[in-house]
Amino acid sequence: MERATPHFHEELxxxxxxxxxxxxxxxxxxxxxxQALVERDSALVDEVxxxxxxxxxxxxxxDQRGFTLVALHQPVATDLRMIVxxxxxxxxxxxxxxxxxxxxxxxxxxxxxxxVKPLIDIPQMASIAQTMLxxxxxxxxxxxxxxxxxxxxxxxxxxxxKTQVFRELLTYMxxxxxxxxxxxxxxLVSRHxxxxxxxxxxxxxxxxxxxxxxxxxxxxxxxxx
Amino acid sequence: MSEPKxxxxxxxxxxxxKRALHDIRVAIRPHxxxxxxxPSGCGKSTFLRTLNRMNDLIPDTRLExxxxxxxxxxxxxxxxxxxxxxxxxMVFQKSNPFPKxxxxxxxxxxxxxxxANGRAxxxxxxxxxxxxxxxxxxxxxxxxxxxxxxSGGQQQRLCIARALxxxxxxxxxxxxxSALDPIATQRIEELIYQLKDQYTIVxxxxxMQQAARVSDFxxxxxxxxxxxxxxxxxxxxxxxxKLTEDYVTGRFG
Amino acid sequence: xxxxxxxxxxxxxxxLLGLLAALAALAALLLDVIADGAPHLSWQFLxxxxxxxxxxxGILPAILGTFYVxxxxxxxxxxxxxAAAVYLExxxxxxxxxxxxxxxxxxxxxxxxxxxxxxxxxxxxxxxSLGRSVVAGAATLALLVLxxxxxxTREALRAVPKTLREGSYALGATKWQTTxxxxxxAALPGILTxxxxxxxxxxxxxxxxxxxxxxAYVRFVPDSLWSPFTVLPIQIxxxxxxxxxxxxxxxxxxxxxxxxxxxxxxxxxxxVRDRYQRRRAA
Numbered sequence: 001m002e003r004a005t006p007h008f009h010e011e012l013x014x015x016x017x018x019x020x021x022x023x024x025x026x027x028x029x030x031x032x033x034x035q036a037l038v039e040r041d042s043a044l045v046d047e048v049x050x051x052x053x054x055x056x057x058x059x060x061x062x063d064q065r066g067f068t069l070v071a072l073h074q075p076v077a078t079d080l081r082m083i084v085x086x087x088x089x090x091x092x093x094x095x096x097x098x099x100x101x102x103x104x105x106x107x108x109x110x111x112x113x114x115x116v117k118p119l120i121d122i123p124q125m126a127s128i129a130q131t132m133l134x135x136x137x138x139x140x141x142x143x144x145x146x147x148x149x150x151x152x153x154x155x156x157x158x159x160x161x162k163t164q165v166f167r168e169l170l171t172y173m174x175x176x177x178x179x180x181x182x183x184x185x186x187x188l189v190s191r192h193x194x195x196x197x198x199x200x201x202x203x204x205x206x207x208x209x210x211x212x213x214x215x216x217x218x219x220x221x222x223x224x225x
Numbered sequence: 226m227s228e229p230k231x232x233x234x235x236x237x238x239x240x241x242x243k244r245a246l247h248d249i250r251v252a253i254r255p256h257x258x259x260x261x262x263x264p265s266g267c268g269k270s271t272f273l274r275t276l277n278r279m280n281d282l283i284p285d286t287r288l289e290x291x292x293x294x295x296x297x298x299x300x301x302x303x304x305x306x307x308x309x310x311x312x313x314x315m316v317f318q319k320s321n322p323f324p325k326x327x328x329x330x331x332x333x334x335x336x337x338x339x340x341a342n343g344r345a346x347x348x349x350x351x352x353x354x355x356x357x358x359x360x361x362x363x364x365x366x367x368x369x370x371x372x373x374x375x376s377g378g379q380q381q382r383l384c385i386a387r388a389l390x391x392x393x394x395x396x397x398x399x400x401x402x403s404a405l406d407p408i409a410t411q412r413i414e415e416l417i418y419q420l421k422d423q424y425t426i427v428x429x430x431x432x433m434q435q436a437a438r439v440s441d442f443x444x445x446x447x448x449x450x451x452x453x454x455x456x457x458x459x460x461x462x463x464x465x466x467k468l469t470e471d472y473v474t475g476r477f478g
Numbered sequence: 479x480x481x482x483x484x485x486x487x488x489x490x491x492x493x494l495l496g497l498l499a500a501l502a503a504l505a506a507l508l509l510d511v512i513a514d515g516a517p518h519l520s521w522q523f524l525x526x527x528x529x530x531x532x533x534x535x536g537i538l539p540a541i542l543g544t545f546y547v548x549x550x551x552x553x554x555x556x557x558x559x560x561a562a563a564v565y566l567e568x569x570x571x572x573x574x575x576x577x578x579x580x581x582x583x584x585x586x587x588x589x590x591x592x593x594x595x596x597x598x599x600x601x602x603x604x605x606x607s608l609g610r611s612v613v614a615g616a617a618t619l620a621l622l623v624l625x626x627x628x629x630x631t632r633e634a635l636r637a638v639p640k641t642l643r644e645g646s647y648a649l650g651a652t653k654w655q656t657t658x659x660x661x662x663x664a665a666l667p668g669i670l671t672x673x674x675x676x677x678x679x680x681x682x683x684x685x686x687x688x689x690x691x692x693x694a695y696v697r698f699v700p701d702s703l704w705s706p707f708t709v710l711p712i713q714i715x716x717x718x719x720x721x722x723x724x725x726x727x728x729x730x731x732x733x734x735x736x737x738x739x740x741x742x743x744x745x746x747x748x749x750v751r752d753r754y755q756r757r758r759a760a
Contacts, residue, residue: 007415007418008438067462068458068462071437071458071461071462072437072438072457072458072461073437073438074434074437074438277648279644279647279648282643282644282647307650307651307652308650309650310647310648310649310650311649311650314648314649315648317641317644317645317648319641321639321641321642321644321645322645323642323645323646323660324642324663324664324758325758333646333649333659334649334650337646337649337650337651337652337655337659338649338650371758384645387645387649388648388649391649391650
């Protein structure tokens with residue numbers, strides 16, 4: 001038996017739709033920024049740097065919608081967890097958008113120099129991070145805790161790749177001092193990608209809370225010997 | 226804002242020598258739901274009843290100031306109160322269906338105002354009103370049974386159908402769901418949401434959460450004064466007056 | 479705690495005893511009357527005229543007289559009484575003036591009936607030249623029971639919940655529409671009860687009718703509104719005051735007839751009231 005009125009549910013659906021729209025935008029911007037780096041496309045870099053507005057507007061809108069829903073409809077249980085999770089995911093998505101901008105800025109600096117090395121690991125990291133984000137958002141839509149858990153499990157791979165990128169670039173930079181500047185930018189990019197993965201895991205944790213009311217954050221602390 | 230539907234200015238209302246409303250000034254928009262909230266005795270019901278001059282029925286009462294509906298002063302001496310009440314309908318706190326059949330309850334307003342043209346038109350209008358009040362499916366097979374045999378929530382929806390039958394512009398509701406259980410209340414709230422496209426609705430409620438759920442604009446009354454009037458969203462997320470804030474957060478009242 | 483319980487029981491027992499005492503007295507009276515009068519009830523008794531001989535005396539004029547007078551009284555008192563009550567309650571004076579009127583009407587209900595008889599004699603019989611007629615008698619009785627009708631109707635109107643009136647006004651009804659279509663129908667059972675009370679009183683009135691001129695020895699049936707008449711109580715009174723033994727039996731039989739008429743009248747009214755209530759509520 002539904003307690004809430006249908007127009008409350010319409011509002012909930014709209015909130016979810018906006019969140020997914022924002023997720024799509026964030027995904028897109030990460031993809032474009034990496035593509036610009038790999039393909040050495042300055043025009044694309046500029047596009048990413050200037051196209052921040054839609055994401056920011058959605059960020060504000062989603063927070064307002066969530067806030068209003070709580071104030072006016074007194075949601076409880078599943079509805080309340082969904083709304084609170086949406087507000088938190090909103091923050092993570094906005095940060096991901098910012099990280100995409102950061103990648104683009106690093107790309108712009110990198111493109112001023114000749115390429116240091118063929119980019120293999122970084123695109124791979126990007127692919128993993130993007131998949132994690134997409135899966136986390138899918139898990140949100142489908143309310144699928146297993147899919148969310150899978151995202152959490154993939155985080156380690158991303159960390160491993162980041163370390164690998166660092167070691168490899170360190171070698172290059174020690175050998176040839178002219179590669180230090182661009183090399184540092186690549187290391188930055190790898191760090192940004194790793195942070196994107198972290199935000200994706202945050203989203204996955206929020207999804208698990210939303211579905212099962214279990215707070216799985218910071219579990220690694222208890223698990224560490 | 227374009228012409229407000231209801232415009233009150235400098236309204237003071239007296240029961241004998243006791244002043245119940247102080248300088249009320251408010252402009253109510255058309256096709257929205259406006260809620261009056263406030264603690265018991267704050268004057269919200271009194272003010273509601275000035276809008277269709279139901280207070281005229283109480284002896285020794287007096288109104289100062291002006292109340293205009295569609296730009297016309299409803300307290301002007303030339304105003305026909307009976308036709309005012311046809312345009313401004315009312316639903317009461319405790320549902321008060323007439324001790325007649327369901328059909329006759331809805332038809333009553335049509336009959337006394339001589340609205341329908343013949344029996345078929347009358348039946349059609351009764352059916353329309355019952356559908357508008359989301360009651361038709363439940364009563365279509367027993368239209369001639371007594372209205373008092375319906376449940377509380379159904380009776381209240383019947384009273385809404387009765388009010389809608391004469392096609393008012395404005396529907397006033399004085400705590401329409403306060404005597405009902407939560408499920409019946411929710412149905413009434415959903416009905417109000419559906420009706421606002423066609424009517425202007427003003428609802429008095431002592432249940433703040435109901436005002437939050439159902440209304441677009443909220444007016445907060447306190448001791449006979451209008452303390453704050455704004456979009457419901459603003460009243461419940463960031464009220465301007467401290468008094469309003471204290472009331473909606475439950476600090477008192 | 480036990481003492482409260484005892485007091486409770488004691489009150490119930492005392493109440494019951496009081497009721498039984500009253501019923502016993504009534505039963506004794508009825509049984510006495512039935513014993514004396516039942517043997518004398520016959521078709522001949524019911525359809526013949528009074529005579530000097532007890533055996534052949536009949537009660538027809540009295541029956542018909544009572545019937546006509548009561549019907550006329552009802553026709554006069556009910557519309558006037560209900561209208562007056564409606565005016566006073568729905569339209570009429572509020573505050574002090576209203577209270578004064580109410581007190582006076584209540585007082586009128588308690589005025590001894592013989593005073594009404596004198597009023598009737600002076601006003602209807604003499605001043606309006608209606609003579610010692612059925613219509614004068616009915617008018618007198620109508621005045622007598624008018625306060626009862628007004629008071630009962632007012633109570634019935636007051637018992638109609640305010641919310642019913644408000645609901646009607648809120649739909650744009652005028653005062654008259656509300657009164658006619660909602661208030662009066664809702665008050666009707668109470669009004670009918672008031673009418674029953676009023677007519678039950680009227681049917682037993684003797685003194686005012688004697689003064690107005692109902693004679694005890696009519697050998698004819700009233701043939702018009704203006705003809706002389708008699709009523710059952712007067713006929714019974716007359717027979718009771720005759721020395722011959724046979725007339726006592728006649729009187730008892732007459733009482734029985736009066737009681738039966740009363741029961742029939744009340745029964746009819748209660749039947750109408752119940753049918754009406756059931757149609758509105760069931």
